[in-house]
Amino acid sequence: MIKANAVTKVVDTSEGSLQILRPISFEVKSGESVAIIGASGSGKSTLLGLLAGLDQVTEGEIFLDNEALHSMNEEERAILRGNKVGFIFQSFMLVQSLTALENVMLPAEIAGLDNPKALALDILEQVGLKHRAHHFPNQLSGGEQQRVAIARAFITLPKILFADEPTGNLDAKNSEKIEALLFEMNREKGTTLILVTHDNELAEHCDRQLTMNAGELVETTGANTINRKEAV
């Protein structure tokens, strides 16, 4: 489903070029759940951004569902994201001036799906928030906002779901709930999950863990381990 081949990322700063990612290679199979773990600043969010097509690689190749993400422009990547990718963020990233329902409808409308409202209500029911459909994000608790975000992520039945610290802003109780919901939905919809976290417990729920350190992929644990040499 995802294939990263010697991916690097270099950014220009006022003090010269800074290499954020050293050549990284790995593969993720369809339906697999993979956690990218590592300390703050290790480059895991940068890697997520590249894999999801939010940013452009400096060198290397990324194939997402057999499509060459690295050679696409921003417009092509946007279309690809709309059709195949779902997102969940640490800070929920809901549009504050849209209701829960409208936030969930948003990707369905962008992708041009039929009857987005019915789809959204249906999925809101699945996350247990149908009764809060017409509330605005600031009228919802953090846990509720993240459930809305999960509903939004799954409405288009994406092939791949990227989650960036999905429980990072939540208390322990809410974290557990969200974690459970996320993996349940993931299983149910057969989605490939790429999850960035520094929560080892959350990472262990995934089929596999990729550990990042100073821009390098240093360790791969869990099932389906690929050749580590290739990753260095």
Next chain:
Amino acid sequence: MSTSFNLGWRLFKHEARRGELTIILLAIVLSVAAVLSLSLFSERLQGALKSRSAAFIAADAQLRSDDPINEEWLTRAQEQGLATAKQVATRSMVFKGDEMSLVDLRAVNSAYPLKGTVNITDQPFGEKRATAELPQPGEAWVQSRLFQSLGLTIGDDIEIGDGNFTVTHVLVDIPDAGFSVFNTDPIALINLDDLDKTAITGPGSRARYVGFFAGDSGDIESFNTWLLPQLNDDLHSWRTVEDDESAIGRSVASAERYFLLASLLAIVLAAVSIAVAAQRYAQRHFDPVAIMKTLGATSNTIRKVYLFQILFITGLGIFIGLVVGFIGQQVVVSLVADRVDVSLDVWHWRPLLIAVATGATCALLFSLYPLLQLFSVPPLRVLRKDISANLRSRTIQFVASGGAIFLLMWMYSRDLKISAILFVSGAALVLGLLGATYILIAIGRKLGSGRMGPWQLAWARIKRRAMDNSVQLISFSVTIMLLLVVLVMRNDMVSQWRSQLPEGTPNYFLINITPDIRPELDRHFSDNGVSIEEFYPVIRGRFVSVNGEGVNTEVSKEDEPNRDGRRGLGREANLTWGNSLQKENEIIDGSWHGYEDKQYNEGWFPVSVEEGVAERLNIEMGDRLTFNVGSEIVETKVTSIRTVNWQTMQPNFFFVIHPDAMAAFSPTYITSFYLPTDRKAELTNLLKPFSSITMFDVDARINQLREIVDQVSVAVEFILVLVLMAGSLVLIAQVQASMDERKQEIAILRTLGAKGGLIRKSVIFEFVIIGVVAGFMAAMANELSLYLLQTTVFQMEASLHPEYWAIAPSVGAIVVGILGAFGCYRLLTLNTGQMLRNMV
């Protein structure tokens, strides 16, 4: 399309309901309302002023001709929907038995006057009343002075040329009587059908044929366009209300320019507030755009969503603005109705179109750059909040904003000069402010270090948010400057108008005073408690040559044998002489001839020439001018050129000669005096002993002029208030917008335990610093703008206004500081937790 439309509509609906669009909506509403109310009010006011001015030329436009006016032209005008009337004016002798007098004869047709009224009275110098009637064939209406000089009574017969007429009314005035102390003979009004029987307008006569036209200004303009190619400059002249060169005409014209200026400034104020609001609006949408892009929205979709949203906002803003503006000007009109004439026609299309165009242009062009910034927000912002717009170049912003302002100004004023002046001084202000901001920040860098008191915090914030602060400083300064320009311009203009006609301005002129009765007249008047102004000697002379080269002396073209000859005055000149320069006269070239100036031993005498006539007759310093006075020749040499203020109600002269040149002649004198209206009845007694003196009554003219000046001043004050309100709202919008940006910092400071007092003081100090600098910069820029406006647009004397150098920074500090305090108070009442959550 429908997805973008739905999304745009949804965002608009919720944001409007939740009050998130208040500032940008308010800015658009403000721009539309200010422009509509100002231009509608000024249009209505101008309508009324124009119709008053129209009364002075008895029409909306006049065609004057030395030949009879082509009847086809009048027919054509009527076909184009214009009303027309005709008049033939000439000077002629009137006889009653052996007595005779020169009159200003006006023969009019039944449609005359198209504007204004003919006023009559029952007895000479009696109380006037308007009449809709005109002299019937065989009748003549003549002015009181003719009754006085010919000893007439109502019902007497008089002869004009070959015709006999019965005097049936005392004429007080006609609308287009004109105003001149000299060459003014009493008016005799007769029916145009009677003109032939007088046989005074044959070949060689000096008659002036006038066609009057009234109607919509558009119709007048299109008729003029049609007529213009057929006119002969030597014979014809076209005059409209706007060409009125009288004091009234000039006051109205400068008031119009002021309204225009005020409205232009209102547009700029509106534009500034929209720019501020649009920037804030765009910044608030960085996240939603990043989210939508992440979720797969293409740039095209994003563009459409926001275009729709901006269109919805603009549409709503324009609609509310029109309603508010219309109600606003109705309120103003009802408030001033008893003091100011306004046209009753409440609906004018031009202000409406201008208001809509202003709202739309400002909203769209000023949001262009913020929107482009918005569109460039990369999706990666969902992961990294520090990433904002990709658009770095501000060229497009400067081009779009500057272009929009200039375009609006030009479109609205249709006056490139006034627009360019405001635009250039505005641009200079912006550049100056940028420099000032950097200096301020450099100073602040030193002051800002040390223990964190409120001042240090304020400086630290100014320092850190250098770019934001410079933008804010610029907008504060521009707003304060525009308010200053409108305020100072109004003060200068109104005081200049009023100074033209101070209390006690002479309202009666006496002419034909012979030297022998002068002392007696002086004594008699002072015995009666009436003080007489200066006596000016006057003698008529014909201006015959320049440097020995003869000039044309006749006005009638038929009488001029040599049309190519040097241009003459066209009539006898009124020559005066004196040692001292008259009031309101100014030497612009050469030097004034004092009595001691005995340079005339070569046989010529110094003469001072009025600038306009010198230009018209191509007279230069050192030229030798020859006058023919009676049978004598007076040789003069131009030793000075003067400007004359024609707007003053005093006798003004083209030529003032050294007294020694005229010693041999016996002049008559002219003088003026002031008599309050309630003492008017004493006039007959005052003048009884002096039957040879002619009195000229300008009281009505002065009152009319004063009334118009008062009216225009009141209107100008209301416009000032409107612009002040608009400006204040802009300041509030700016402070509110900047408060939004401060939210985050205040939340952090609160979380860290900073006391409300510290935060409040630091924010107030920050605004006070910005207010002082903005006020000072505004005062400087104000001087520059005023200098340019006064010298080039308003034809006034430029003046410095040092008092505002102190007032503007103080007021800036106080107003901006108070606004900052209020904004800050609101933020401090917010729950810190809530603020922090919203920041995430």
